[in-house]
Amino acid sequence: MRRMTERLRQGGVFVWFSGTLLAFCLAMILCLVGFIAAKGMGYFWPSPLVQVQTPEGPVLGEITGQEPARGEETAKTQFRVGNRDIYGQDFRWLPTASLATPKCPKDALLIERLEYGPFIGRIVSLSHEGHLVATGPAAMSGALDRLPETNRVRRHIQSIEKGQVGDLNRRIERIRLARRKLETRGDIAALQALDTRTAQLQTTYDQVQTSLEQSRAEAKAWTLGLQTVDGQDKELPLGSVVRIVPANAMGLLDKLGVYLSRLWEFVADDPRESNTEGGIFPAIFGTVMMVLVMSVLVVPLGVITALYLREYARQGWLVRAVRVAVNNLAGVPSIVFGVFGLGFFVYGLGGSIDQLFFADSLPTPTYGTGGILWASLTLALLTVPVVVVATEEALGAVARSQREASLAMGATKWQTLWNVVIPSSTPGILTGLILAIARGAGEVAPLMLTGVVKLAPSMPLDGTFPFLHLDRKFMHLGFHIYDVGFQSPNSEAAKPMVFMASFLLLVVVVVLNLFALNLRRKLRARLGGSTF
Amino acid sequence: MEIEDPRPVPEPVLLQVPPPSTGLRPASLQQPDLPLTDPSVLSAPIMLQVERLNLFYGDKQALSDIHLKVARNSVMSFIGPSGCGKSTLLRCLNRMNDLIDDVRVQGRVLLGDTDIYAPETDVIALRKRAGMVFQKSNPFPKSIFENVAYGLRIQGQSDRNLLEEAVERSLKGAGLWDEVKDRLKDSAQGLSGGQQQRLCIARALAVRPEIILMDEPCSALDPIATARVEELILELKREFTIVIVTHNMQQAARVSDHTAFFWMGKLIETDLTEKMFTNPRQRMTEDYITGRFG
Numbered sequence: 001m002r003r004m005t006e007r008l009r010q011g012g013v014f015v016w017f018s019g020t021l022l023a024f025c026l027a028m029i030l031c032l033v034g035f036i037a038a039k040g041m042g043y044f045w046p047s048p049l050v051q052v053q054t055p056e057g058p059v060l061g062e063i064t065g066q067e068p069a070r071g072e073e074t075a076k077t078q079f080r081v082g083n084r085d086i087y088g089q090d091f092r093w094l095p096t097a098s099l100a101t102p103k104c105p106k107d108a109l110l111i112e113r114l115e116y117g118p119f120i121g122r123i124v125s126l127s128h129e130g131h132l133v134a135t136g137p138a139a140m141s142g143a144l145d146r147l148p149e150t151n152r153v154r155r156h157i158q159s160i161e162k163g164q165v166g167d168l169n170r171r172i173e174r175i176r177l178a179r180r181k182l183e184t185r186g187d188i189a190a191l192q193a194l195d196t197r198t199a200q201l202q203t204t205y206d207q208v209q210t211s212l213e214q215s216r217a218e219a220k221a222w223t224l225g226l227q228t229v230d231g232q233d234k235e236l237p238l239g240s241v242v243r244i245v246p247a248n249a250m251g252l253l254d255k256l257g258v259y260l261s262r263l264w265e266f267v268a269d270d271p272r273e274s275n276t277e278g279g280i281f282p283a284i285f286g287t288v289m290m291v292l293v294m295s296v297l298v299v300p301l302g303v304i305t306a307l308y309l310r311e312y313a314r315q316g317w318l319v320r321a322v323r324v325a326v327n328n329l330a331g332v333p334s335i336v337f338g339v340f341g342l343g344f345f346v347y348g349l350g351g352s353i354d355q356l357f358f359a360d361s362l363p364t365p366t367y368g369t370g371g372i373l374w375a376s377l378t379l380a381l382l383t384v385p386v387v388v389v390a391t392e393e394a395l396g397a398v399a400r401s402q403r404e405a406s407l408a409m410g411a412t413k414w415q416t417l418w419n420v421v422i423p424s425s426t427p428g429i430l431t432g433l434i435l436a437i438a439r440g441a442g443e444v445a446p447l448m449l450t451g452v453v454k455l456a457p458s459m460p461l462d463g464t465f466p467f468l469h470l471d472r473k474f475m476h477l478g479f480h481i482y483d484v485g486f487q488s489p490n491s492e493a494a495k496p497m498v499f500m501a502s503f504l505l506l507v508v509v510v511v512l513n514l515f516a517l518n519l520r521r522k523l524r525a526r527l528g529g530s531t532f
Numbered sequence: 533m534e535i536e537d538p539r540p541v542p543e544p545v546l547l548q549v550p551p552p553s554t555g556l557r558p559a560s561l562q563q564p565d566l567p568l569t570d571p572s573v574l575s576a577p578i579m580l581q582v583e584r585l586n587l588f589y590g591d592k593q594a595l596s597d598i599h600l601k602v603a604r605n606s607v608m609s610f611i612g613p614s615g616c617g618k619s620t621l622l623r624c625l626n627r628m629n630d631l632i633d634d635v636r637v638q639g640r641v642l643l644g645d646t647d648i649y650a651p652e653t654d655v656i657a658l659r660k661r662a663g664m665v666f667q668k669s670n671p672f673p674k675s676i677f678e679n680v681a682y683g684l685r686i687q688g689q690s691d692r693n694l695l696e697e698a699v700e701r702s703l704k705g706a707g708l709w710d711e712v713k714d715r716l717k718d719s720a721q722g723l724s725g726g727q728q729q730r731l732c733i734a735r736a737l738a739v740r741p742e743i744i745l746m747d748e749p750c751s752a753l754d755p756i757a758t759a760r761v762e763e764l765i766l767e768l769k770r771e772f773t774i775v776i777v778t779h780n781m782q783q784a785a786r787v788s789d790h791t792a793f794f795w796m797g798k799l800i801e802t803d804l805t806e807k808m809f810t811n812p813r814q815r816m817t818e819d820y821i822t823g824r825f826g
Contacts, residue, residue: 401666402672404631405732408659408663408664408736409682409683409735410687412656412686415686419685419686526719
């Protein structure tokens with residue numbers, strides 16, 4: 001008993017207790033990240049195509065789930081059979097007991113295509129403009145040979161559609177607006193000049209369209225004859241094939257190749273099929289962009305507020321009340337900020353901006369609708385308390401002797417703040433920014449009201465003047481997760497996308513934080529590594 | 533052990549005083565309530581003059597009725613036990629006490645011809661004339677060069693040649709040039725404690741002040757660094773007037789021409805240093821110097 005009390009007094013037990021709790025927390029975090037990563041990353045690995053015989057006929061597909069027998073329910077196996085255009089659904093549950101003699105036929109294929117999800121079956125023939133070129137295994141190798149070329153053509157078409165055609169459309173639209181303005185003024189000469197300009201643009205437009213048509217025809221020239229496992233035939237232009245995966249005939253290296261190419265497609269490409277396939281690059285880009293714009297807005301806002309509160313305001317009950325209010329702002333539910341952003345920024349500010357500067361294009365709103373600027377501003381408001389608190393602490397931590405040294409040299413208060421106090425507090429300010437990024441990058445609710453969309457036609461940063469389009473709507477990883485997981489017509493197929501997008505969101509947040517941490521480390525080194 | 537002062541606290545004479553005259557003011561000498569002042573001080577031109585200074589922190593009086601004169605190109609040291617008001621007085625001389633809320637100052641401080649507490653006096657301009665060196669060395673987290681150039685930079689000086697010239701002159705003046713001339717771009721916080729303190733002195737020299745106020749500049753330094761700073765003070769005397777607060781009686785004896793002894797917010801005695809240390813006029817001074825109290 002005495003030894004027990006002695007031990008308690010020395011506190012060794014509490015060291016163990018707190019250490020264990022820490023280990024528990026770390027384990028939970030690792031578990032979270034690991035689980036999401038495993039669920040998401042595994043999705044891209046080509047799994048074997050299994051063929052089974054059922055009373056209704058043969059079934060070919062990937063095994064995606066098992067359910068054990070429970071009460072009257074028998075055990076079931078979930079197959080991803082693909083061919084949504086033929087079967088009407090991607091997945092089938094089959095009673096496990098009826099699955100006799102599962103086989104992995106070497107010639108079974110999974111064909112990723114632009115529409116209707118993957119095709120699972122066999123290639124029987126390859127034709128060029130209606131003429132049969134090859135059948136059987138020769139058709140398959142012929143298709144694999146032709147695929148890179150058709151993919152290249154498809155990319156070319158896409159880039160023209162997005163780049164040149166979009167650009168031309170914008171120019172024609174601008175001329176139309178200018179025309180409307182001139183018509184009211186009745187400036188004939190200028191109108192004629194505009195007309196010739198429009199005619200020129202129209203010619204270019206037609207040329208581009210012709211070359212597009214050519215490319216499209218080229219893409220459609222080659223056709224695959226396909227057959228499902230239960231004998232249904234399907235014609236598919238090679239131009240709409242993304243990837244052919246003969247999963248059962250591949251070695252480890254080939255599979256790794258497919259894995260990496262799918263991963264790259266996911267990170268770097270645009271989404272397809274209402275976001276359930278393809279990549280999520282616009283969402284990654286939108287998230288990063290929004291966080292950057294938010295950072296640019298929140299730092300001056302928060303730092304200047306903190307400077308006034310800490311350095312200039314007379315410390316009294318009013319300042320204390322303001323400080324409490326600012327801190328409480330951090331506790332307001334984010335959707336409330338979203339509603340505020342919609343009412344104040346989008347309708348109020350944006351509406352007025354449209355009235356003043358973009359009256360020509362009304363009733364189509366320019367800034368009077370959700371956009372990346374308003375979303376970032378709303379998030380900046382949401383995260384400003386974090387920056388204010390961190391900055392105030394940093395300012396308070398600057399040694400009094402430093403301020404006195406500067407003032408004794410004859411510096412004014414402002415010179416002292418600008419030359420001594422603020423530089424010494426930048427690491428603390430960056431700590432605030434890091435916390436703000438962590439909070440802001442994960443918010444979804446306020447964004448849904450202020451500018452996030454399911455699919456944005458163009459990015460907020462591109463090659464057309466003025467390059468940075470803060471009025472545009474954007475995609476966001478957090479919203480993407482919600483949209484794909486819960487709003488998608490084919491949510492079962494989109495499930496792995498949810499995990500993968502979550503994992504990427506984590507990666508994006510970590511990368512942004514590492515960036516800020518690195519900046520802070522460099523600043524600290526320059527400041528002599530003293531405070532903080 | 534409060535000593536009652538029977539004299540009434542004089543009225544503040546902030547505004548009704550006639551324009552200050554330079555040099556001698558025999559009238560004030562004849563006032564019987566002045567602390568004993570060595571006449572030899574008055575033979576040299578006066579740089580700094582404190583008249584009837586009272587200072588209050590809220591209700592608490594921290595300095596009462598201080599009269600003091602500092603001659604040009606001399607070193608005056610303030611000694612006295614902790615809390616006696618010597619640092620407070622030093623900070624009155626460049627109005628650093630303005631930074632503290634709740635401080636009231638009555639009386640007059642003349643730096644040259646300027647009454648530094650007159651309402652029209654520009655504090656910023658004043659502080660450029662009175663450089664300050666603190667107890668703990670406080671270089672900015674900038675390069676050595678930028679530390680010394682700071683005072684000129686905030687005055688709007690950006691001519692590279694002028695700055696370089698001033699930095700070299702100040703560093704030489706502070707006896708630091710040979711040690712740092714090859715690493716002016718390095719951070720000042722990489723210097724040793726003694727070097728940092730001399731850098732702070734160089735920083736104060738760069739704006740060519742008239743008077744340098746030193747608040748226990750050696751209390752955080754080792755004996756060798758202390759000796760260097762003391763040598764430096766003796767050299768700087770040729771060009772500047774120096775007021776130094778110190779706890780170290782030997783230091784006061786080594787570096788200063790005049791010494792002022794403070795006790796409980798009052799100036800007890802001021803005299804030539806050698807006289808004060810050999811033959812003090814007040815009993816209390818003798819007790820303090822010989823270490824019988826304090």
